[in-house]
Amino acid sequence: MSNGSTFPPHRRLRGTLVIALVALVVAGAAGWLVWRPLSGAGGEPSGAAPPGAAASGGAGGNSKESKEPKDPDSKGPKDHQAPPGGDSHKGNPHGSLKGKTVVIDPGHNPRNRDHAREIARLVNIGNERKECDTTGTATNDGYAEAAFTLDVARRTRALLQDQGAKVVFTQDGDRPYGPCVDERATIGNKAHADAAVSIHADGSGTGNRGFHVILPARVRAGAADTSPIVPPSRELGERLAGRFVAVTGSAPSNYVGGGTGLDVRSDLGGLNLSTVPKVFIECGNMRDAKDAAHLTDAQWRQKAARGITEGIADFLTR
Structure with missing residues (x-):
């Protein structure tokens, strides 16, 4: 071959x-x-x-985030990444708050302006003495904070009652003035509230925008001892901030709280004298035109009420 x-x-x-x-x-x-x-x-x-x-x-990726999903109710800025105008929270169905007592504190009083001497008297808030109450602020067009707080409070009450909660108001436009800040705290204490929220709107400078939730500082002075309520109040505030941004689409304050939407204060009698978990929410800045456009809009106020309700419900059903 x-x-x-x-x-x-x-x-x-x-x-x-x-x-x-x-x-x-x-x-x-x-x-x-x-x-x-x-x-x-x-x-x-x-x-x-x-x-x-x-x-x-x-499911098989190597990303840490894919293995450790973020908790929408956890602390910090993650709460404020929720999509604006989100759907109602599915975890709080009708009747889920049965047996719970919530105190809603509409800030100020529409008739405080007619009782300057009465609201100017000083009351003891534990670590100092402050005015009984104030008139609150207003938009540049004259929409009063006291009118705003009552409207949002009433909307919030209806939503909470729909879920079975007992709702107690500190005032419902039925008092000549006030009540004073110390009495507002006492009302929540006597009701043995599971949660208390004081509703406000801020009066800061133009360009200062967004909401923030005020948490109690540790105060032990005179009749004030917030030590037992500081931890649960913080949790209430965090959940409230997280749901408020998700439902309203509002951003956390750009001038208070360093972008967290949370602030801690020791000079508010309504917090210092409380013996139940309590926070304040400043829903926006009435003196800024863009925020004022929301605060004066009834549809937005309904969203604000829903955000507050869902934050409270998240806290009470945790």
Whole structure:
């Protein structure tokens, strides 16, 4: 045979095919060994999610976020990344607050302006003495904070009652003035409230925008001892802030709280003298035109009431 081969042509061809097949198998195995360490448990290579999937959302991905989902009720700025105008919280169905008592404190009083001497008298708030009450602020067009707080409070009451809660008001436009800040705290204490929220709107400078929730500082002075209520009040405030931004679409304050939407104060009698979990919410700045446009809009006020309700409900059903 030619080329000195001792094998017939058909045997040489078969040998060549066997060698080629072995080489192909070895190459394929090597390729699989190189690819396998780069893939997740679900078989998709890291950084190459399947069509339509988020880069970090696949069940087999290596992203830390995909393994540790964020809790929408957890602390800090994550609460404030919720989409604006979100749906009503599904975790708080009708009747879920049965047996719970909530105190709603509409800030100020529409008739305080007619009782300047009475609301100017000083009352003891534990660590100092302050005015009984104030008139509150207003928008540049004259919409009073006291009218705003009553409207949102009444809307909030209706939503809370729909979920079965007992709601107690500190005032419902039925008093000549006040009540004083110390009495507002006493009303919540006597009701043995499971949660208390004082509703306000701020009167800061133009350009200062957004809401913030005021939490009690640790105060032990005179009749004030907030130590037992500081932790639950913070949780109430965090949940309230998280739901408020989700429902209203409002951003946390750009001038108080460092972007968290939370502020801690020791100079408010309504907090210092409370023995039940309590916070204040400043729903926006009435002196800023953009915030005022929301605060004067009835549909937005309904959203504000819903955000407050959902925050309270989240706290009470935790």
